[in-house]
Amino acid sequence: MSRTAMRASEKDFENARNQLKLLMKDPGNEVKLKLYALYKQATEGPCNTPKPSMLDFINKAKWDAWNALGSLPKETARQNYVDLVSSLSPSSESSSQVKPAAANEKQPGSENIIVTSQDGITKIMFNRPTKKNAITTSMYKEIIHALKAASTDNSAITVFTGNGDYYSSGNDLTNFTDVPPNSIEETAKNASILLREFVDAFIDFPKPLVAVINGPAVGIVVTLLGLFDVVYASDKATFHTPFSELGQSPEGCASYTFPKIMGPAKAAEMLIFGKKLTAGEACARGLVTEVFPESTFQKEVWTRLKAYAKLPTNSLRISKELIRSNEKEKLHAVNAEECTVLQGRWLSEECMNALMNFVSRKSKL
Numbered sequence: 001m002s003r004t005a006m007r008a009s010e011k012d013f014e015n016a017r018n019q020l021k022l023l024m025k026d027p028g029n030e031v032k033l034k035l036y037a038l039y040k041q042a043t044e045g046p047c048n049t050p051k052p053s054m055l056d057f058i059n060k061a062k063w064d065a066w067n068a069l070g071s072l073p074k075e076t077a078r079q080n081y082v083d084l085v086s087s088l089s090p091s092s093e094s095s096s097q098v099k100p101a102a103a104n105e106k107q108p109g110s111e112n113i114i115v116t117s118q119d120g121i122t123k124i125m126f127n128r129p130t131k132k133n134a135i136t137t138s139m140y141k142e143i144i145h146a147l148k149a150a151s152t153d154n155s156a157i158t159v160f161t162g163n164g165d166y167y168s169s170g171n172d173l174t175n176f177t178d179v180p181p182n183s184i185e186e187t188a189k190n191a192s193i194l195l196r197e198f199v200d201a202f203i204d205f206p207k208p209l210v211a212v213i214n215g216p217a218v219g220i221v222v223t224l225l226g227l228f229d230v231v232y233a234s235d236k237a238t239f240h241t242p243f244s245e246l247g248q249s250p251e252g253c254a255s256y257t258f259p260k261i262m263g264p265a266k267a268a269e270m271l272i273f274g275k276k277l278t279a280g281e282a283c284a285r286g287l288v289t290e291v292f293p294e295s296t297f298q299k300e301v302w303t304r305l306k307a308y309a310k311l312p313t314n315s316l317r318i319s320k321e322l323i324r325s326n327e328k329e330k331l332h333a334v335n336a337e338e339c340t341v342l343q344g345r346w347l348s349e350e351c352m353n354a355l356m357n358f359v360s361r362k363s364k365l
């Protein structure tokens with residue numbers, strides 16, 4: 001039977017609603033928005049409620065998703081709802097629709113940040129590949145904790161890297177969207193405090209800090225590179241800080257470190273206009289130490305790092321201290337200022353619009 005000829009009955013619709021309650025895995029915000037919109041369209045017809053205020057993130061996203069369905073007939077919405085639920089059910093997950101990466105999603109016992117210590121190297125790995133290693137609030141806290149532990153463990157150097165095709169897509173944008181409207185200001189304040197503590201942990205880190213950039217890097221994981229001692233990148237890595245596009249502003253001390261590293265004009269191109277750099281361009285600007293072909297990247301980099309980790313540990317520490325200590329006070333002041341400015345940005349209409357666009361980009365069916 002052709003798809004257009006199919007019509008879900010009331011019973012199919014009811015079954016789909018019950019099936020949804022049994023889903024083991026959270027389908028994610030975008031799918032939930034689609035389901036919400038289709039349900040409303042199937043039961044009430046075209047969107048008939050006033051548009052919620054800009055500050056009412058969640059209801060505005062729901063309204064946008066419903067409104068985007070326009071005059072879609074109730075029966076079609078009902079069928080699309082049934083089809084969507086069916087595509088999420090465990091039986092279809094076990095079919096060929098299952099993406100190989102699903103095995104890497106957070107399961108009980110698995111971690112979004114993996115810390116290992118071997119051969120004198122503490123490795124802190126972003127491990128949320130299905131979300132391009134976007135950093136959630138709890139991941140920021142785990143990283144602060146991991147850095148504190150690494151600063152006193154037996155390792156000589158500490159390395160950040162990412163699992164999967166991305167190094168990291170930066171801040172998880174849903175950190176700011178799953179917030180009830182009456183706690184937006186408090187959320188912005190708490191995020192600013194957390195961000196300050198997070199960046200301080202990098203400024204104060206006493207051992208050589210190395211980034212192994214395995215793929216694209218976005219936002220805060222790029223700005224932080226100014227606080228790393230060495231940055232190795234695969235030639236498939238890119239470096240992107242789309243702050244203006246997001247109605248936000250630089251953090252990670254980049255407003256200070258980037259102009260020092262690459263000069264004010266090149267820094268402005270990245271931090272103000274969001275120019276995305278290739279690994280080669282980032283290397284030419286001094287943000288990246290060396291670029292390796294993807295085919296030999298892991299082997300070459302880890303061989304080199306293992307050799308470096310055999311150097312006398314105290315000497316490594318002392319040399320880093322000499323290079324960085326003069327800047328520490330300034331960096332803490334820059335960090336504080338950037339966090340204050342960002343707190344204001346997160347409450348701005350420009351930022352709220354950008355976040356809503358991200359959340360609802362795939363819910364416009």
Ligand SMILES: CCCCCC/C=C/C(=O)SCCNC(=O)CCNC(=O)[C@H](O)C(C)(C)COP(=O)(O)OP(=O)(O)OC[C@H]1O[C@@H](n2cnc3c(N)ncnc32)[C@H](O)[C@@H]1OP(=O)(O)O
Nearest residue numbers: 028130131132134169170171172173174191194195219220
């Ligand atoms: C304590 C708070 C501190 C705040 C510090 C301030 C920090 C600022 C920043 O870091 S700004 C940078 C923020 N990041 C972004 O703007 C990137 C947003 N993501 C994207 O643009 C794209 O997802 C992409 C270019 C990274 C990848 O595109 P594509 O290859 O098409 O993949 P998908 O978009 O389908 O992504 C797969 C899956 O991952 C989810 N996802 C990816 N990045 C993020 C993210 N940053 N936040 C939340 N979710 C993200 C995406 O929604 C998809 O999820 P789904 O499978 O649809 O459920």
